[in-house]
Amino acid sequence: MPIHVLPPEIASQIAAGEVVERPASVVKELVENALDAGARSITVRVRAAGKKQVQVADDGCGIPPDEMALAVSRHATSKLFSAEDLFRVTTLGFRGEALASIASVSRLTLTSRIAQEATGVRLRVEGGVIQGKPERVGAPVGTMVEVADLFYNVPARLKFLKQDLTEQRAIDALLSRYALAYPQVRFHLEFERGVSLQTAGDGDRRAILAALYGVEVARQMLEVSAEEDNLRLDGFVSPPALTRSNRREITFFVNGRWVQDVPLATALLQAYHTLLMVGRYPLSILFLAMPPEAVDVNVHPAKAEVRFREPERLFSFVQRAVRRALLASSPVPTLPPRLLWKDSIPSSSKQDEAWQLGHDSAPVVAPSSDSARQDREEAIETVLAQSSMERLPLLRPVGQVGAAYLVAEGPDGLYLIDQHAAHERILFEKLMKQYASGQVVRQPLLQPPTVHLPPASARIVDEWLDRLHALGFEIELFGPATYRVRAVPALFAGGDATAVFRAVVEDFEEDETPLQQEIEARLAARICKRLAVRAGQVLSPEEQRALLADLEACDSPRTCPHGRPTMIYLSVALLEQQFGRRGTR
Numbered sequence: 001m002p003i004h005v006l007p008p009e010i011a012s013q014i015a016a017g018e019v020v021e022r023p024a025s026v027v028k029e030l031v032e033n034a035l036d037a038g039a040r041s042i043t044v045r046v047r048a049a050g051k052k053q054v055q056v057a058d059d060g061c062g063i064p065p066d067e068m069a070l071a072v073s074r075h076a077t078s079k080l081f082s083a084e085d086l087f088r089v090t091t092l093g094f095r096g097e098a099l100a101s102i103a104s105v106s107r108l109t110l111t112s113r114i115a116q117e118a119t120g121v122r123l124r125v126e127g128g129v130i131q132g133k134p135e136r137v138g139a140p141v142g143t144m145v146e147v148a149d150l151f152y153n154v155p156a157r158l159k160f161l162k163q164d165l166t167e168q169r170a171i172d173a174l175l176s177r178y179a180l181a182y183p184q185v186r187f188h189l190e191f192e193r194g195v196s197l198q199t200a201g202d203g204d205r206r207a208i209l210a211a212l213y214g215v216e217v218a219r220q221m222l223e224v225s226a227e228e229d230n231l232r233l234d235g236f237v238s239p240p241a242l243t244r245s246n247r248r249e250i251t252f253f254v255n256g257r258w259v260q261d262v263p264l265a266t267a268l269l270q271a272y273h274t275l276l277m278v279g280r281y282p283l284s285i286l287f288l289a290m291p292p293e294a295v296d297v298n299v300h301p302a303k304a305e306v307r308f309r310e311p312e313r314l315f316s317f318v319q320r321a322v323r324r325a326l327l328a329s330s331p332v333p334t335l336p337p338r339l340l341w342k343d344s345i346p347s348s349s350k351q352d353e354a355w356q357l358g359h360d361s362a363p364v365v366a367p368s369s370d371s372a373r374q375d376r377e378e379a380i381e382t383v384l385a386q387s388s389m390e391r392l393p394l395l396r397p398v399g400q401v402g403a404a405y406l407v408a409e410g411p412d413g414l415y416l417i418d419q420h421a422a423h424e425r426i427l428f429e430k431l432m433k434q435y436a437s438g439q440v441v442r443q444p445l446l447q448p449p450t451v452h453l454p455p456a457s458a459r460i461v462d463e464w465l466d467r468l469h470a471l472g473f474e475i476e477l478f479g480p481a482t483y484r485v486r487a488v489p490a491l492f493a494g495g496d497a498t499a500v501f502r503a504v505v506e507d508f509e510e511d512e513t514p515l516q517q518e519i520e521a522r523l524a525a526r527i528c529k530r531l532a533v534r535a536g537q538v539l540s541p542e543e544q545r546a547l548l549a550d551l552e553a554c555d556s557p558r559t560c561p562h563g564r565p566t567m568i569y570l571s572v573a574l575l576e577q578q579f580g581r582r583g584t585r
């Protein structure tokens with residue numbers, strides 16, 4: 001086939017593929033246009049998950065009648081004049097591509113009116129071809145874009161769309177995030193089945209959070225607000241006890257633009273380091289603001305990717321800001337995850353009403369009377385209040401259960417402590433304290449073991465020799481991929497040096513490329529895990545006492561460095577509830 005220039009319709013359909021991937025991308029572009037137009041109120045109506053119709057109406061500045069045809073042409077924009085402007089973009093749009101792209105794969109109707117005109121103007125486009133002349137119509141000031149029969153002329157695209165429910169969810173997720181990012185704008189989203197989102201536009205982000213995640217979650221979300229030089233971070237992150245099994249609820253906006261950026265998400269996760277259980281992810285919605293020239297938004301047509309001029313500084317700013325917010329609240333898990341309240345014994349009289357700790361996942365049963373509910377809430381409040389203390393109170397050892405758990409009494413209740421997890425936490429904090437002060441105590445080994453490593457691991461060791469030294473190791477190369485361990489941190493003297501060393505070089509989990517300063521903490525956490533007392537090890541009363549005392553001295557005694565709980569706490573109030581001593585008077 002000879003080389004030939006593609007006809008414009010095909011060229012724009014190809015280009016449209018990059019911008020319009022699914023109905024949610026149409027919604028995104030239209031909503032961004034409305035925001036750029038200064039809208040205070042945006043209404044989105046969706047039919048058949050956006051495949052039949054997406055309609056976005058705004059009360060923004062509108063489009064002058066003589067610019068209507070330009071608006072739907074490719075590379076026509078009112079937001080950019082020169083190439084330099086590209087590096088100080090302050091609007092969400094700038095490529096002049098969205099309307100043209102959407103119009104080329106749908107039947108689009110554009111209706112708009114500016115304040116200076118008494119009537120509006122309407123223009124129809126079908127498959128990228130303008131249909132007739134713009135006509136005068138009655139319309140409020142603002143713009144309404146109606147996109148019907150998306151991909152009607154690109155059947156292959158249609159086939160790639162997911163089930164309606166999935167596409168709807170994508171639209172829901174998109175709009176709720178924009179609603180949070182622009183709390184001063186009223187958003188209204190409606191599917192056939194009814195209104196799905198409605199915000200007040202009064203600037204109250206917490207109220208929008210509540211609409212999104214429910215009142216309880218919204219109440220728990222921690223506020224982040226930090227500033228450093230020309231960087232600003234605002235928004236919400238979940239406390240460590242509130243997690244999801246995936247990272248879908250991690251959202252970043254940069255200068256009002258929703259971006260998908262893996263390193264930013266990683267910086268966030270690092271802020272939670274040692275506070276989250278393995279495989280759990282926080283919820284967050286964070287808004288970064290920086291001078292427009294600090295970020296390149298022209299990376300991809302969908303504008304969801306950006307490039308930062310100083311990524312390292314930015315990531316560490318995000319990490320520190322979030323970490324501060326987490327520590328200011330409490331890094332302590334609240335109720336143990338599977339400890340649920342439920343009415344267990346069906347009661348004829350109020351006297352019999354009892355509470356039990358259930359280990360199943362039965363939902364919380366509504367209490368049968370107001371006073372019972374109040375008592376229940378009080379008890380839970382007490383537990384929450386107690387657990388929000390960072391440090392532990394003085395504990396009195398009671399004994400050991402199953403050679404794995406310590407039982408201890410505090411001034412306010414009973415503590416069940418996982419000896420392995422607790423010891424991990426203790427070792428970790430001791431090592432990190434020594435490390436921070438630059439004086440890790442070393443223990444030379446009388447018979448230095450030699451360890452042979454696979455080549456990939458050997459590379460890590462070579463790269464990290466300095467770090468390992470700072471952590472108290474003395475390691476020398478003894479042959480190809482073979483090392484001799486001459487000293488280990490004194491904290492671990494008596495442990496199996498070979499095992500410790502091997503723990504060091506286990507691969508980091510995929511996609512967790514840590515920030516530089518985090519590597520040491522991760523190494524330390526891993527080593528401490530390897531060396532902590534195991535379950536199954538019987539501890540003498542002295543050893544139990546020493547472990548508890550060490551744990552009391554920890555900064556974050558309630559989780560191990562990997563984020564699992566070290567203890568279950570049963571308050572006196574809780575016990576009284578359990579035994580029917582409270583709430584029955």
Ligand code: ADP
Pocket residue numbers: 029033034037058060061062063071072076077078079092093094095096097098099100142143
């Ligand atoms: P971009 O947003 O990148 O400029 P678009 O194709 O999305 O490109 O829009 C083209 C132009 O149409 C915009 O620059 C703007 O002038 C105008 N426009 C689009 N939507 C609206 C709207 N809702 N209100 C006012 N003007 C709009």
Ligand code: MG
Pocket residue numbers: 029032033092093094096098099
């Ligand atoms: Mg646009």
